[in-house]
Amino acid sequence: MLIHEQSQPGRRAKAQAPDVSPVLDAIPAEFRRKALPALPEVSEMQAVRHYTRLSQKNFSIDTHFYPLGSCTMKYNPRACNSLAMLPGLLARHPHAPESHSQGFMGCLYELQEMLKAVTGMHDISLAPSAGAQGEFTGTAMIRAYHDARKDHARTEIIVPDAAHGTNPATAVMCGYKVREIPTKADGDVDIEALKKVLGPQTAGIMLTNPSTVGVFEHSVQEIARLVHEAGGLLYYDGANLNAILGKARPGDMGFDAIHINLHKTFSTPHGGGGPGAGPVGVSKCLQPFLPVPMVAKEDGGDYYWLTEKACPQTIGKLHAFAGNAGILLRAYIYARLLGREGMIRVAEYATLNANYMAARMRQAGFALAHPDRRATHEFIVTLKQQAKELRVNAMDFAKRLLDYGYHAPTTYFPLLVPECFLIEPTETETKEDLDGFVDAMIAIQQEAENEPEKVTSAPHTLPVRRLDDVHAARELDLRWRPA
Amino acid sequence: MSNMPNELKYTKNHEWVRDEGDGVVTVGITDHAQELLGDLVFVELPEVGASLSAGDECAVVESVKAASDVYAPLGGEVTEVNEALEEGPEQINENPYAEGWIFKLKIADASEMETLLDAEHYAECCANDD
Numbered sequence: 001m002l003i004h005e006q007s008q009p010g011r012r013a014k015a016q017a018p019d020v021s022p023v024l025d026a027i028p029a030e031f032r033r034k035a036l037p038a039l040p041e042v043s044e045m046q047a048v049r050h051y052t053r054l055s056q057k058n059f060s061i062d063t064h065f066y067p068l069g070s071c072t073m074k075y076n077p078r079a080c081n082s083l084a085m086l087p088g089l090l091a092r093h094p095h096a097p098e099s100h101s102q103g104f105m106g107c108l109y110e111l112q113e114m115l116k117a118v119t120g121m122h123d124i125s126l127a128p129s130a131g132a133q134g135e136f137t138g139t140a141m142i143r144a145y146h147d148a149r150k151d152h153a154r155t156e157i158i159v160p161d162a163a164h165g166t167n168p169a170t171a172v173m174c175g176y177k178v179r180e181i182p183t184k185a186d187g188d189v190d191i192e193a194l195k196k197v198l199g200p201q202t203a204g205i206m207l208t209n210p211s212t213v214g215v216f217e218h219s220v221q222e223i224a225r226l227v228h229e230a231g232g233l234l235y236y237d238g239a240n241l242n243a244i245l246g247k248a249r250p251g252d253m254g255f256d257a258i259h260i261n262l263h264k265t266f267s268t269p270h271g272g273g274g275p276g277a278g279p280v281g282v283s284k285c286l287q288p289f290l291p292v293p294m295v296a297k298e299d300g301g302d303y304y305w306l307t308e309k310a311c312p313q314t315i316g317k318l319h320a321f322a323g324n325a326g327i328l329l330r331a332y333i334y335a336r337l338l339g340r341e342g343m344i345r346v347a348e349y350a351t352l353n354a355n356y357m358a359a360r361m362r363q364a365g366f367a368l369a370h371p372d373r374r375a376t377h378e379f380i381v382t383l384k385q386q387a388k389e390l391r392v393n394a395m396d397f398a399k400r401l402l403d404y405g406y407h408a409p410t411t412y413f414p415l416l417v418p419e420c421f422l423i424e425p426t427e428t429e430t431k432e433d434l435d436g437f438v439d440a441m442i443a444i445q446q447e448a449e450n451e452p453e454k455v456t457s458a459p460h461t462l463p464v465r466r467l468d469d470v471h472a473a474r475e476l477d478l479r480w481r482p483a
Numbered sequence: 484m485s486n487m488p489n490e491l492k493y494t495k496n497h498e499w500v501r502d503e504g505d506g507v508v509t510v511g512i513t514d515h516a517q518e519l520l521g522d523l524v525f526v527e528l529p530e531v532g533a534s535l536s537a538g539d540e541c542a543v544v545e546s547v548k549a550a551s552d553v554y555a556p557l558g559g560e561v562t563e564v565n566e567a568l569e570e571g572p573e574q575i576n577e578n579p580y581a582e583g584w585i586f587k588l589k590i591a592d593a594s595e596m597e598t599l600l601d602a603e604h605y606a607e608c609c610a611n612d613d
Binding site: 415 | 522524525547548549550572573
């Protein structure tokens, strides 16, 4: 039930109303609304109950194991929240002068330095406000680099077919033509196909490593050599950085531009449409094009903003002020809590947990998409056989998992693996939770064999049953209207 | 096993082509393709008058699972598009070879027809994909 449907004319929550009426004199009469907006009229208690009930219906990382592949749904430590909300940080005005912002700027400066060290990149800008904007920034810098050299023949970006959909979308947004190259059966990029599409028209390549199929690209250095020899640059999609944090660095692999999803690898809160942050890192040749502002440090130790003035070749600003500052602070605190050794343990446990689950799933008879490869922080199970022989598909398994109290893994991505489950447990889960998930999958497999209808009609225990997503997509109905 | 009428020609990318005579062909996606995609929710049609080369991306079919490009099976000029799909994309699921047609093409070079697959070879392609 929507809160609008509980509305009764004239019902008020007076205690929550402002104690002075707003002064509208400064707004010309023609711009003032004639009728009141269609806001719900409910009591304070109704509002509290409504939103509390909604929150109880949530599946979230704070309530459930959430192995959503490629999304790195790890625990968000409470310490990051409470420290980022210290009054001195929370109440700082974005227009406050540098002299009043040294603590805040010091945090951002140190975050830049830590991200540089852990990625091996030459420099970092924290400005982009999400992963997708980070991708856009990286590709825009590649374009700015070629343009600055007057190398206008470079019109193509190469993208493997396993890539996240945002990669080709980003390339098109930046005015490039997308050249897709195939992935081999073992999960690596097809080098021979890459050689065929490289040339003077190549602006760059966008790669995710570990890739979206959950394996570390064997030939990443060979790819870097080939692309650089052709005059192109390499873009690193940081989606899967959690697997190699502190163990291997994109800078050492030869990448020129990267983005980091702080809401994945650095454990800032996901979702709810809330703010993200997608800092970008660059090799030396792209440094002049980084987006502003960035924080620099004087010899005397004072921090100051780097703006267009100091960075004339910058691609510009992406966000008001200093990016999503609250998220950057949470990531900074997370990085400080972990330290260098902690980051290595993140990668080790993320990888160990994924490989443990993959091994157990395999023992239980599930088919892995890449059985001959060691998993990174995530792995793919293909339910192709179940779909074919039992007529129970990946979506049915996913829905039934909800009844068992597990958020479903990513389904039907990457597209090149049929009926796939992309499973990413992350480092923060206990062995009991990992085992519990595998046991639930085994139980669902037995149901699929003996009473398939139980699985194909799931979920049974949630507030809503299976949604008609086809109907929802065909007949979009997003706005409440008074009856 | 999905339906693959013998009188049609096919591409590896799962388009079907019907020769309407007088240099015009009708193009759609196959039964096998619609099965893989699942229920379609949106179709982006090419523009009438657009000039295409064989292999050009010229339309998009989107299901709840995935969005997929449709490629021009042959070179030529788009003469007609199936506007009914904008309101009723499910026609591709229900009847891919009739009401679910996507566009018509005035082909530039009739000899390109030789590059297309017959039903038997297309069936082999699908079997290899599995």
